[in-house]
Amino acid sequence: xxxxxxxxxxxxxxxxxxxxxxxxxxxxxxxxxxxxxxxxxxxxxxxxxxxxxxxxxxxxxxxxxxxxxxxxxxxxxxxxxxxxxxxxxxxxxxxxxxxxxxxxxxxxxxxxxxxxxxxxxxxxxxxxxxxxxxxxxxxxxxxxxxxxxxxxxxxxxxxxxxxxxxxxxxxxxxxxxxxxxxxxxxxxxxxxxxxxxxxxxxxxxxxxxxxxxxxxxxxxxxxxxxxxxxxxxxxxxxxxxxxxxxxxxxxxxxxxxxxxxxxx
Numbered sequence: 442x443x444x445x446x447x448x449x450x451x452x453x454x455x456x457x458x459x460x461x462x463x464x465x466x467x468x469x470x471x472x473x474x475x476x477x478x479x480x481x482x483x484x485x486x487x488x489x490x491x492x493x494x495x496x497x498x499x500x501x502x503x504x505x506x507x508x509x510x511x512x513x514x515x516x517x518x519x520x521x522x523x524x525x526x527x528x529x530x531x532x533x534x535x536x537x538x539x540x541x542x543x544x545x546x547x548x549x550x551x552x553x554x555x556x557x558x559x560x561x562x563x564x565x566x567x568x569x570x571x572x573x574x575x576x577x578x579x580x581x582x583x584x585x586x587x588x589x590x591x592x593x594x595x596x597x598x599x600x601x602x603x604x605x606x607x608x609x610x611x612x613x614x615x616x617x618x619x620x621x622x623x624x625x626x627x628x629x630x631x632x633x634x635x636x637x638x639x640x641x642x643x644x645x646x647x648x649x650x651x652x653x654x655x656x657x658x659x660x661x662x663x664x665x666x667x668x669x670x671x672x673x674x675x676x677x678x679x680x681x682x683x684x685x686x687x688x689x690x691x692x693x694x695x696x697x698x699x700x701x702x703x704x705x
Contacts, residue, residue, distance in 0.1 A: 448511070449608060449640040450476040450499060455508035456665075457494050468494045470665040471508070478607075481634060481641045483655035485648065485697065487705045491666025492644045493612055499642060500610050501528045512608070532601035532639075536613045538593035540585040540600075547572060547581035550599045557604060564603075571599035574636070576629055591622040595629070602637065609634075611643045615650070624682055627653055631679055648697050652690060653680060660697055662704055670700050 452474040459466045469491040476482050484492040497503045498510060501523040510517040512527040540549045547568040554564035572578050575595040577588075585593055594614055601609060611630075615623045627650060634641055645651050651658045652674055660670040672693060676684055684690050 448475040449478040449480070449513060450474075450642070451511040452495075453509045453511065455495075455498065455505045455510060457491070457498060457503070458506045467665040469498075469505075470662075470667040472667060474659075474668065476640060476642065478640055479638055481643065481654060481656045483651040483658045484642065484644045484661060485646070485651045485658055485701075486661035486666065486669075487663055487701065488646070489664050490661040491664060492661055495661075495666065496610050496612050496642060496644050499608075500531055500533050529604070530607050532604070532606035532609045534594075534597050534601045534609070534611045534614045536616050538585070538590075538597035540593055540596055542585050544585075545581065546577065546583050546585070546588070546596050549585065549596055550603055553600060553603045567603060568599070571602055572596070574602070574633060575599045589622075590618055591626055594618070594626060598630070598633065602633070605637075606639060608640045608642070609637075611641065613644050613646065616646065623647075623650070628682065630654065635678060648694050648701070649685060652693050652697070653682070653684065658697065660700060669704055670697070672697065 452472045455469065455472045457469040459468055472495070484495060486492050494503070498505055501517055504518060512530065515524055515527050517524055517527055541552070544552065547565055550568035550571055551564040554567060569578075569581055572581050575598050577592055577595045577599070580588065580592065585596070588596065597614070615626050618626065631654065643654060655674050658672045658674060659668050661667065662669040674693065676690070
């Protein structure tokens with residue numbers, strides 16, 4: 442983990458409103474936030490609180506209604522357009538792996554490199570390297586339909602890492618998986634993050650997952666989303682699943698649960 446104090450992502454007075462059918466929904470309230478380079482930050486909160494909206498704003502998929510998002514020293518938006526020099530540094534993983542069914546695993550993983558003009562030999566070599574990193578080595582030639590849900594998510598993570606993004610944005614990537622697979626992938630994600638050293642912003646509904654993975658957990662209020670509670674997680678890395686048995690771990694989970702129940 443990079444302990445640099447320099448912010449990798451910064452929200453300055455960011456708000457988001459959506460308007461449809463003459464109705465305005467206030468999704469994210471005025472937010473000021475700094476995320477350190479190399480930090481693993483988790484956004485936690487009730488459904489509809491703005492977690493995904495905040496993540497999608499960082500990804501440049503939707504524009505803030507007010508305020509500014511900085512990636513490093515650079516504004517994410519320039520003159521109404523996404524700053525491509527910034528967005529190319531971002532990797533995104535959603536709950537659905539979104540693999541192309543007509544491509545093999547390695548070609549799915551290599552696709553972002555193909556779009557960047559990397560020659561075939563180099564991009565496929567990189568894809569094989571990443572398949573090994575995420576634990577699906579030997580399945581490079583498989584079709585997505587032949588993989589389990591957990592393996593498809595591993596492939597999606599490999600694809601997001603293919604061009605070495607320095608920021609990885611993850612929107613409930615393990616939410617649809619069974620508990621055992623989810624625990625396994627939490628361990629794998631921690632291992633990959635420690636190896637890669639990138640900044641991670643991770644959205645989840647699971648309090649235990651948030652505390653296990655995060656350096657810092659931000660609990661958002663119901664809509665309009667704002668930062669209600671901030672907790673620094675004190676456990677050293679790497680973390681084993683057995684930390685869930687520690688009294689301090691359970692205390693943090695309970696504190697977040699009680700606060701979540703109080704605000705919803």
